[in-house]
Amino acid sequence: MSDRLPEAIDPSLFEFAEFDEGAGERIGYSDYSYWKSTFKVFLKNRMALHLLIVLIALLLFTFVQPLLPGQNSPTKINIDPATSVQMRNKPPDSTFWFGTNSIGQDLWARIWSGTRTSLLIGLIVGFFEMLVGIIYGALWGYVRKLDRAMTEVYNVLNNIPTTIILLLMAYILRPGFRTMIIAMCLTGWLGLARFVRNQIVIIRDREYNLASRCLGTPTRRIIGRNLLPYLVSVIMLQTALSIPGTIGWEVFLTYIGLGLPVSIPSLGNLVNEGRLIMMSPDLRYQLIFPTIVLSIITISFYVLGNAFADASDPRNHV
Amino acid sequence: MIRYVLKRFLQSMITLFIVVSMVFLLMRLLPLEGYFGDGYDKLSAVQKTAALERMGLLDPWYSQLGHFYLKLARGDLGTSIIYRRDVPVTEVIAPRIPYSMYFGITATLMALVLGLTLGVFMARKKGKTLDRAGTAYIVLINAVPSAVYLLFIQLYGTSLFNLPILFDRYRVKSWILPAISLSLGGVAGYAMWIRRYMVDELNKDYIKLARAKGLPEKLIMIRHVMRNAFVPMAQYLPAAILSTISGSIYIESLYSIPGMGGLLVDVIQRQDNPMVQALVLIFSSVGIIGLFLGDILMAIFDPRIKLVKGEGAR
Amino acid sequence: MADIAEEIVLDVKDIVIKFNLRGQALTAIRGTSLDVRKGETLAIVGESGSGKSVLTKSFLGMLDKNGWVDSGSVLFEGQDLAAFRDEKPWLSIRGKKISMVFQDPMTSLNPLKNVGAQIAEVYALHRGYGAKQATAAAIELLDRVGIPEAGKRHRQYPHEFSGGMRQRVVIAIAMACAPRILICDEPTTALDVTIQAQILDLIRSLQREYDFTTIYITHDLGVVANVADRVAVMYAGKIVECGSAEEVFYDPRHPYTWALLSSLPQLGIKGKPLFSIKGTPPSLFKTIEGDAFSARNPYALKIDFLREPPRFQVSPSHWAATWLLDPRAPKVEPPEIIRNLRESRQAQDAWFSGSKA
Numbered sequence A: 001m002s003d004r005l006p007e008a009i010d011p012s013l014f015e016f017a018e019f020d021e022g023a024g025e026r027i028g029y030s031d032y033s034y035w036k037s038t039f040k041v042f043l044k045n046r047m048a049l050h051l052l053i054v055l056i057a058l059l060l061f062t063f064v065q066p067l068l069p070g071q072n073s074p075t076k077i078n079i080d081p082a083t084s085v086q087m088r089n090k091p092p093d094s095t096f097w098f099g100t101n102s103i104g105q106d107l108w109a110r111i112w113s114g115t116r117t118s119l120l121i122g123l124i125v126g127f128f129e130m131l132v133g134i135i136y137g138a139l140w141g142y143v144r145k146l147d148r149a150m151t152e153v154y155n156v157l158n159n160i161p162t163t164i165i166l167l168l169m170a171y172i173l174r175p176g177f178r179t180m181i182i183a184m185c186l187t188g189w190l191g192l193a194r195f196v197r198n199q200i201v202i203i204r205d206r207e208y209n210l211a212s213r214c215l216g217t218p219t220r221r222i223i224g225r226n227l228l229p230y231l232v233s234v235i236m237l238q239t240a241l242s243i244p245g246t247i248g249w250e251v252f253l254t255y256i257g258l259g260l261p262v263s264i265p266s267l268g269n270l271v272n273e274g275r276l277i278m279m280s281p282d283l284r285y286q287l288i289f290p291t292i293v294l295s296i297i298t299i300s301f302y303v304l305g306n307a308f309a310d311a312s313d314p315r316n317h318v
Numbered sequence B: 001m002i003r004y005v006l007k008r009f010l011q012s013m014i015t016l017f018i019v020v021s022m023v024f025l026l027m028r029l030l031p032l033e034g035y036f037g038d039g040y041d042k043l044s045a046v047q048k049t050a051a052l053e054r055m056g057l058l059d060p061w062y063s064q065l066g067h068f069y070l071k072l073a074r075g076d077l078g079t080s081i082i083y084r085r086d087v088p089v090t091e092v093i094a095p096r097i098p099y100s101m102y103f104g105i106t107a108t109l110m111a112l113v114l115g116l117t118l119g120v121f122m123a124r125k126k127g128k129t130l131d132r133a134g135t136a137y138i139v140l141i142n143a144v145p146s147a148v149y150l151l152f153i154q155l156y157g158t159s160l161f162n163l164p165i166l167f168d169r170y171r172v173k174s175w176i177l178p179a180i181s182l183s184l185g186g187v188a189g190y191a192m193w194i195r196r197y198m199v200d201e202l203n204k205d206y207i208k209l210a211r212a213k214g215l216p217e218k219l220i221m222i223r224h225v226m227r228n229a230f231v232p233m234a235q236y237l238p239a240a241i242l243s244t245i246s247g248s249i250y251i252e253s254l255y256s257i258p259g260m261g262g263l264l265v266d267v268i269q270r271q272d273n274p275m276v277q278a279l280v281l282i283f284s285s286v287g288i289i290g291l292f293l294g295d296i297l298m299a300i301f302d303p304r305i306k307l308v309k310g311e312g313a314r
Numbered sequence C: 001m002a003d004i005a006e007e008i009v010l011d012v013k014d015i016v017i018k019f020n021l022r023g024q025a026l027t028a029i030r031g032t033s034l035d036v037r038k039g040e041t042l043a044i045v046g047e048s049g050s051g052k053s054v055l056t057k058s059f060l061g062m063l064d065k066n067g068w069v070d071s072g073s074v075l076f077e078g079q080d081l082a083a084f085r086d087e088k089p090w091l092s093i094r095g096k097k098i099s100m101v102f103q104d105p106m107t108s109l110n111p112l113k114n115v116g117a118q119i120a121e122v123y124a125l126h127r128g129y130g131a132k133q134a135t136a137a138a139i140e141l142l143d144r145v146g147i148p149e150a151g152k153r154h155r156q157y158p159h160e161f162s163g164g165m166r167q168r169v170v171i172a173i174a175m176a177c178a179p180r181i182l183i184c185d186e187p188t189t190a191l192d193v194t195i196q197a198q199i200l201d202l203i204r205s206l207q208r209e210y211d212f213t214t215i216y217i218t219h220d221l222g223v224v225a226n227v228a229d230r231v232a233v234m235y236a237g238k239i240v241e242c243g244s245a246e247e248v249f250y251d252p253r254h255p256y257t258w259a260l261l262s263s264l265p266q267l268g269i270k271g272k273p274l275f276s277i278k279g280t281p282p283s284l285f286k287t288i289e290g291d292a293f294s295a296r297n298p299y300a301l302k303i304d305f306l307r308e309p310p311r312f313q314v315s316p317s318h319w320a321a322t323w324l325l326d327p328r329a330p331k332v333e334p335p336e337i338i339r340n341l342r343e344s345r346q347a348q349d350a351w352f353s354g355s356k357a
Helices: A021-026 A034-044 A046-067 A107-142 A144-159 A162-173 A177-203 A207-214 A219-256 A267-276 A285-311 B002-027 B032-042 B045-054 B061-073 B089-093 B097-124 B129-143 B146-161 B173-202 B205-213 B217-234 B237-246 B249-254 B261-269 B273-301 C052-057 C088-092 C115-127 C131-144 C163-175 C193-210 C221-227 C245-250 C255-262 C336-356
Strands: C008-021 C024-037 C041-045 C067-076 C098-101 C181-185 C213-218 C230-235 C238-244 C312-315 C318-320
Touching: A034 A046, A034 A285, A046 A107, A046 A285, A107 A144, A107 A177, A107 A219, A107 A267, A107 A285, A144 A177, A144 B002, A144 B273, A162 A177, A162 A219, A162 B002, A162 B261, A177 A219, A207 A219, A219 A267, A219 A285, A219 B146, A219 B249, A267 A285, A267 B146, A285 B129, A285 B146, B002 B061, B002 B273, B032 B045, B089 B273, B097 B129, B097 B173, B097 B217, B097 B237, B097 B249, B129 B146, B129 B173, B146 B173, B146 B249, B173 B217, B173 B249, B205 B217, B205 C098, B205 C115, B205 C163, B217 B273, B237 B273, B249 B261, B261 B273, C008 C052, C024 C052, C024 C067, C024 C213, C024 C230, C024 C238, C041 C052, C041 C221, C052 C181, C052 C213, C098 C163, C115 C131, C115 C163, C131 C163, C163 C193, C181 C193, C193 C221, C213 C221, C221 C245, C230 C245, C230 C255, C238 C245, C238 C255, C245 C336, C255 C336
Parallel strands: C041 C213, C041 C230, C098 C181, C181 C213
Antiparallel strands: C008 C024, C008 C067, C230 C238, C238 C318, C312 C318
C-alpha cells in the first residue's frame, strides 16, 4: 500500500534529526501523588461535599451556640413571669425556637447541649476504638506467634452479645457518662481490629516486606511505614462509621433506662423523651427536632466515611 | 469431615464455656441491693441473708459455678428466682420463643427476597436512579439508629395505613407492621452485600470468558454472576435464622409482642441470675452454632474450600 | 512456513478505537488496517500499551464499556463487525465464528463450575445440544486437547487442574464449535516454559485438524518465531510493519522493529551491554504529530516529526511505514544485531543447501 506523495516535500526534511534521548522519557511522565488523587476523587463526590459542609457548619454551631447572645441554659426550668407557672410543652415560637419540653426546659438549648454530649461520647469512643483496634489488629496480623492466642481472645469476646456486655457494665458500674464510654470502648474495637488484621495478613508476606525484614528493619517500623498506609481507608471508614454506631448504642441504652441521667441532655435522652409523647400530634415536635439533628449527624458521618474510603482506594484514582 | 465437625464442636464448647462463665461471674458483681427491688430497706438483716442464701448467692463463686454446670449437665437450665419465682426457666422461655422466631424468620425470608432482588437490580443498573435510590435507603437504615426510624414507622404506619399499634395474635393486621419493621435492616444489609459482590464478580476474568463464549448478558448474570456472588453470603444465613430466637428488643417493646426480646433486659434489670445465665447460654450457643453451620454451608457451595482447621477469626 | 494464503477472512480497514477515560478521550487505535488470511497464523507483536489487545477485542465486540469504534470497518463473512450496535448480532459470532483464548488460565474459568459444564455450555448454546449430548461432546473434546482421564476429570473444578491443563480447557471452550478464527491473547505468558511449547503445539495441531485461522497477540518474539506465518508489528495504536515471519525477522525495515528485535537478550553481543529502547511510548490522549516512534528513534528524519509515514512495499507480502524507505531518504544500515541475525540466517541457509547436495 505505498503512497505516491501528492505534493513535493522539502528534500532537507529527509536529513537525520537530532536524537534527544531524554525526549522519550518526558512524553510518558505522569505525576501521581496518592493524597492529591484521594483529595481530587473525594472532591468530585458532590453529595459528600455537601454533607461535609453541612456537618462542619453543624459542628461549629454546636460548639459556638452557648456563646451566642440570648441563649437559655439547657437545664433551667423556664417559668412564665406573669403566671408563675412552668412553661411546659410550648410549641416553637419566637422565644423558644424549638419549643419547650414537658417540664419547661428550652428544647433548642437542650438539643445543642445534647449534641455536644453525644458527639463527645462518640469521639472519645471512636478514638479509643481506633487506637486499640489498630494496635491489636496490627500485632495480631503481623506477629505470627501471637496469632493463635489473639484469635482465641477475639472469638470469645466476639461471641458475647454486645447487648449483654453493655447491659451488665451499665448495671455494675451504674449508668452515667463514664460508664457508657467504658462499656462502648470495651466492645467497639473488635471490628476494626479484625479488618486491620485481615489486611495485614494479606500484605505482610509481600516481597517488599520480606525485603525490609531481610534488611533488619524493626517490626514497629515495618508496621508503621510499610503496612499502615495501606490501611488508611479501612481505618478511616471504621472510625467514621463508629460515630453513628455509638450514638445508636447510646439511644438503645437510654431506651432501656441505662443511659445518661436526665440532668445531662444527650440525643438519646431527647429522643426517648420525645418518644414518650409522640402519640399526640401537637407535642410531636419534641421528637422531630432531636431526630432531625441526630439523623443529619449520623447520615453525614456515614456518607463521609464511605466517600473517603472510596476516594482513598487507588483503583478509583485518576 | 467427621474430624472437622468434632474439632469445631470442641472449639465451640470451649468458647461457650468461657462466655457463659464470664457472664456468670460478671453477674456476681452486681450490687446486692438489686436483688430485692424496692423492698430492700424494709427487710431485716436476717431476712436478707435468708433470701440471698435461698438464691444461692452466699456460696463461694467457684461452688456456685460448679453447681450451675452440674445442673446443666443434667439438662436443668435453672429456676427463675425473681422474674417468675420458682418457675423453671424453660417454662418461662418456652411460650415466648415462638413469637420471636415466627416474626424473625418471616422477616428474614422477606428481607432475603426483597434485599437480594433489590441488590441484584442495583448492581445491574449501577449508577442509575434505582441504584441511587437503593443506596439512599441503605444509608438511611445503616446510619440512623434503628430505635429512631422504627419509632417513625410505627407512628406513620399506624396513622397512614390504619394499622393497629399493639400486637394481638388474633388480629392479622397487627402482624404486618412489626414484620415489615423487622425486615428493613435485613433488606438493606442483603442488598448492599449482594450488590457489592456482584460488582466485584462482574470485573472478573471468567466473566469475560463467558462473554467471549457468546452468552447473552442476561444468562451471564443469572448463571455465573449471581450464583457466584451469593456464595459468600450463604455463610451468614444459618446465623441469621437461628439468631431470630433472641428477638428484637425495640420491635417487641414498641408493639408489645410477648417475645424473647425484652426478656433479657428485664431479667438483667431484676438481677434474676438463673434467667440471665440461661438466656446467655442460649443466645451464645445459637450464635456459635449459626457460624458453624454457615461454614459448612460455604464448604458445600464453594468447592475450593477444604474444611481443614477452623480458619481465622470467627 | 506455509505459503501466504490468498483468501482474506477478516479485513480491517482504517479502524479508529477510542476510550473515554475520566472525561478525556484516548485514541487507542489511531487508524490502521490489517488483513487476515484464511488458514494462516498471524502474530501481532508490540509492547504493552501498543493496542494489540484492544484491536483484537474489537473483533469480538469485547471492548471495555468506555470504549468504542470511532470509524473504520471490520469485514467478516460479508458483515461489518464495527457497525454492530448492541449485543444481539455478536451472539452469533462470539464462541461460534470467532473465539478467544485469554492470558491467565488461573482466573479465566468459573471457580464454582466444573470444567465439563463450562465446555458443555458452549455446545448447548450454539449447537442446541441437550444436557447428555453436550456433556459427551465436552468429554470428547477434553480428551482431544490432552486432558487425561477425561471421563472422570470433566466433573472436577478448575482449581484441581494445573495451569497448563486449565489453559487446555480454555482452548477447548474456544474450539468447541469450530470457529473460523481463534484469537490467542498471550496464551502462554502465564505458563512455565516447558508447558508453553505444549500449548503452542496443541493449538497448531488443532489448527491443522479443524482448519481455522489463528491470531496470536504476544510480546514474546520467541513464541512468534515458533508459530507465526505472518507478523504484524504494532506501536502506539498503529501497525508499523507487516510481512511474513521470515521477512520481518531477517529483513526488518522499520526502526521500531529493529529496536524490538535488538532487545531480545538472546541476540545480545557478547561483551556489549544489552540493548533497550530508551523512553516510553507516547500518551495517546493527545493527537500525535508525525511518526509516533520518532522521539525514541535514533534514525529519525526531520520529516518523521512532521508527517506520518505512509506504507512502503518492500516485497508483495512485506511493507513498513517508515520514511526511511522513501527513495529520497538516506541509505541506512540496520543496527549490528539485526545484521548479525541476517548473516547468521544466510549462513544457515548456505549450510543447509550445502548439506542437501
